[in-house]
Amino acid sequence: MRSGTQKGAALLTAIALSTTMTAARAEEPTxxxxxxxxxxxxxxxxxxxxxxxxxxxxxxxxxxxxxxxxxxxxxxxxxxxxxxxxxxxxxxxxxxxxxxxxxxxxxxxxxxxxxxxxxxxxxxAMLARLVVWVPKEVAETPELEVTIDGRPLDREAWTGDPLPVDLGEHVLEAMAPGRKPYRRVVPVHDTSVPIELSVPTLRAQNEAPKTRRAEVTIPSTNRSTETEAPSVRATVALVLGLGGAGALLASAGIAAAALATGGLSEPARGTSAVGIGIGGASLVAAGVLWLVTPPAKARREGGAAMAIVPTVGPLGGGASLLGRF
Incomplete structure (x- = not known):
């Protein structure tokens, strides 16, 4: 009796489990x-x-x-x-x-x-433009492939057809069997101006990169230094200036001494006037010479220059202003 009861319970359990699995399988999507x-x-x-x-x-x-x-x-x-x-x-x-x-x-x-x-x-109308150029000698590379952002670019677009792109960074790549690949990252921030790109010649895989020759700059041995000696005219201007200043001071001293001793005599007055005239003329001449004397660099390069040349004639003397422009 116990044995019969157990067999019945096991049969009922198997039926229930089979029914559950069938229902679950029916609910599963294909x-x-x-x-x-x-x-x-x-x-x-x-x-x-x-x-x-x-x-x-x-x-x-x-x-x-x-x-x-x-x-x-x-x-x-x-x-x-x-x-x-x-x-x-x-x-x-x-x-x-x-x-x-x-x-x-x-x-x-x-x-x-x-x-x-x-x-x-x-x-x-809202997109930027990339213009890709593949020169003829580059386009003849066997099995050359050009891509934009990993997408192959048709050969018809290798001759400068504008390609619409989103704003942001884009990657231009070129590759061919036995050649070193070319890769360039292109930032695009403006939709108004197309960006032109060119694919260079792809070097062979075993080709060494070109080395740049070192450039050595040899200083010139005949170049004038910045501390160049002053010119003759500058020296003359300096001497005239000092002499003129000395003449003015001497004339002023003579006049002051004559006044202190009881009056300015005729000889003293004449001496003082002559000294003042010489001193003033010397200062003016010194100033003109100093102004028209070109700097050392201008003299070396043959730039503009001016000079005062004294002249003497039957009716008197004077000065001539000569120049080069």
Whole structure:
């Protein structure tokens, strides 16, 4: 009796467990490997649209990317462009809108073509431009590949076609088998001025970099020093100045002594006047000579110069001002 009771309990337990497992298996979603690519793409697209409706574009975009990879449907491409636009990936959105417009034109879908083209053009006006030049001798490199941000650049764009890009840093790369790759990071901060880039010749892998020759500067042995001796005219100006000042002081001393002894006699007055005249003329001549004497550097370089030359004639004397300009 006990044995019969145990068998019955075990049977009931097995039935219950089997029922539970069957119900759980029925609730499980169909495994991904049981769906073909198009069906998987449809599932991802539907879920991405639900997330987008909730404002969760950052989660929706990767699902749309995978859906497009599995099934390159025009509608998926258009919705992915919208997702990129909402997440400020304007260049990618513009590119996808352009692709949709071309595909819709081929399919005769004028309304979708017009809508995609208008949205692409609106985004294009907000983008910066890169202009990539690949010189002919560089373009002839076997199996050369040029990329912008890891995306291959068509050969048609190697001749200076403006490429729309987002603001920020971008990476230009060029590579070829057996050649050292070229890489340049380009910061872009302005949408008004295109940035021009050129791809240089790629060196061979075993080619040593060019060494720069050391440059040695040998000082000149015949160059005048800054402490150059004064010129003759400067010396004459100094002597005249000192002599003129001395004549003025002497004349003033004679006049003062004559006045102190009872008056300024005729001889004293004449001597004083002559001294004052000579002293004044000497000072004026010294000043003129000093002003017209060129600096040492100007004399070396043959610059402008002036000179006063005394002259004597039958009717008297004078001075002539000569110059070089």
């Amino acid at each position: 495994s991904a490997h049981e769906l073909d690519p198009v069906e998987r793409a449809e599932v991802l697209f539907t879920r991405a649209m639900e997330l987008s409706a909730e404002g969760r574009e950052t989660e929706a975009c990767p699902m749309l990317e995978e859906s497009l990879r599995l099934d390159a449907a025009m509608g998926t491409r258009y919705r992915l462009a919208e997702c990129y636009e909402k997440t400020n990936r304007r260049e990618a959105a513009c590119r996808l809108y352009t692709e949709v417009a071309r595909e819709a034109q081929r399919a005769g879908m004028s309304e979708r073509e017009s809508r995609a083209r208008l949205r692409g053009e609106a985004l294009s």
